Amino acid sequence: MNVVLGVCGSIAAYRAADLARNLMRSGFTVRVCLTDAAQKFVTPALFEVLTGNPCLIDTFDEPEMGRMAHIDWARQADIIVIAPATANTINKIATGIGDDMLTTIVLATTSPIVIAPAMNPQMYVNDATQAALRKLEAHAAIIVEPQEGDVACGEHGQGKLASNQEILNAVMTLAATRKSLIGKHVVITSGPTQEAIDDVRYLSNHSSGKMGVALARAAQLMGARVTVVSGPVKVQYPLNAQVVRVQSALEMLDATLAAGADADIVIGAAAVADYRPAIRTAGKVRRSDASLSLELVPNPDIIATVAKTYPGASVVGFAAEPSSELDVAREKLERKNLAAIASNDVSQPGIGFDSDQNELVLVTRAGQTLESGRLSKLGCALWLLDQVVRL
Ligand SMILES: Cc1cc2nc3c(=O)[nH]c(=O)nc-3n(C[C@H](O)[C@H](O)[C@H](O)COP(=O)(O)O)c2cc1C
Structure with a gap:
């Protein structure tokens, strides 16, 4: 497999030499493209000796006569x-500029891109940089977020290049899972549901939809056609995914059954409210000194209904549990007749609701228990879909 390693003008450019070696040790053919500014920190000769391949720098470089290298x-x-x-x-x-060899190659490619930013923390939190990163993510780039720590300019904050191991993991996961879902339709439920009490109030939960975004991006990177049935969220789904917006569990059920008719894989990552108010009051429930009881009725089990309606699809559930015990996940797997269930322990700091990382334990129908380890949500999503493909 061929990797083009782009190296930019950062103080961390020297670390790309080790990364190139690590990629080669992992079986990739590596070709390096340096920006002009990168050459202030490292030389083409370093990478040419390490990789055995010529570097590209100038847009008009042409190692092979008559061929447009970019x-x-x-x-x-x-x-x-x-x-x-x-x-x-x-x-x-992010804005589609191609004014040097590296940006011109990126403009001309249809391949997945892994971006590992490194910069001063203020440059990292800068609105333009954040908007660009989020835009690139929405176009399915994988961002290996920088670490927090002391940076070369003496400041402390987020901006240190991620470890080579993290960057390598992102590339390896991508390489292992690429294109195994070509021709498949993946349906993902995502986000919370809102169960109306009256016209202005509702019952809901803390689900952010970030895991649904990661699953949608992972499925697209693997070549699938993706439909997301999403409750109300602020996150942005990939632009090529079909997104059906719903509010309540009942709406989510209808939309998921409609989308699931030709689905190969259905993943229930939404945090669906188990109950809804029995009565939705028109207008506003008015304040009074008397206590107020809200009668709740159970919502339908969306993922179990989908598994029953479409037995040919691989239906995978999520179990967000307040402990690492797998008993509840196993019980749900059986009762809902799922192909597998991904359990995550939401009591652990740094994973689960609204965080950028997750750690999944996948319990399969065949009785296997597989662990993802702690990864970015995208890493978890790629890992999960890879396991589902193997089921
Ligand atoms: C000593 C030094 C270190 C720098 N380190 C970084 C860095 O880590 N990240 C960054 O975004 N810019 C850094 N810059 C600024 C970039 O080199 C500058 O914006 C340059 O135009 C980037 O060009 P490129 O994106 O084509 O590589 C640094 C500049 C200097 C002088």
Whole structure:
């Protein structure tokens, strides 16, 4: 597999030399493209000796006579990795500028891109940089977020290049799972539901939809057609996914059954309210000194209904549990007749609701218990879909 490693003008550029070696040790053919600013920190000779391949720098470089290198490299790359990625290059890529060899290759490629930013913490939180990163994510780039710590300029904050192991993990997961869902339709439920009490109030939960976004991006990276049935969330789903917006569990059930008719895989990542108010009051429930009881009635079990209606689909549930015990997950797997269930312990700090990381334990119908380890939500999603493909 071919990797184009783009190196930008960051103080962390020296770390790309080790990354190139690590990628080669993992079986990738590595070709390096340096920006002009990167050459202030590292030399083409370093990477040419390490990789055995010529580096590209100038847009008009042409190692093979008569061939446009930016198109050749863009076509031949299975994965493009930009590490370290500067604020400048990130912003250029997000707006479609191609004014050097690296950004021109990125413009010309259809391959997945892994971006590992490294910069001063203020440059990282800068509105333009954040908007560019989120835009690139929405277009299915994988961002290996920088670490928090002391950076070279003496400040403390988020901006240190992620570890080579983290960058390598992102590339490896992508390489292992790429394109195994071509021609498949993946339906994902995501986010919370809102169960109306009256016209202005509702019952809901803390689900952010981030896991649903990660699953949608992972499924797309693996070549699937993706439909997301989403409760109300602020997160942005990938632009090529079909998104059906719903509010209540009843609406989510209808939309998921409609989308699931030709689905190969259905993943229930939504945090569906178990109960809804028996009566929705028109207008507003008025304040009084008397106590107020709300009668709740059970909502239908969406994922169990989908599994029963479409037995040919691989239906996978999520169990957000307040402990690492798997008994509840196993019971749900059996009762709902699922292919597998992904359990995550939401009592652990740093994973689960609204966080950017997760740690899944997948219990399969065949009785296997598989662990993802702690990964970004996208890493978890790629891992999960890879396991589902193998079921
Ligand atoms: C010593 C030094 C270190 C720098 N480190 C970074 C960095 O880590 N991240 C970053 O975004 N910019 C950094 N810059 C600024 C970039 O080099 C500058 O924006 C440049 O135009 C980036 O070009 P490129 O994106 O084409 O590589 C640094 C500049 C200097 C002088």
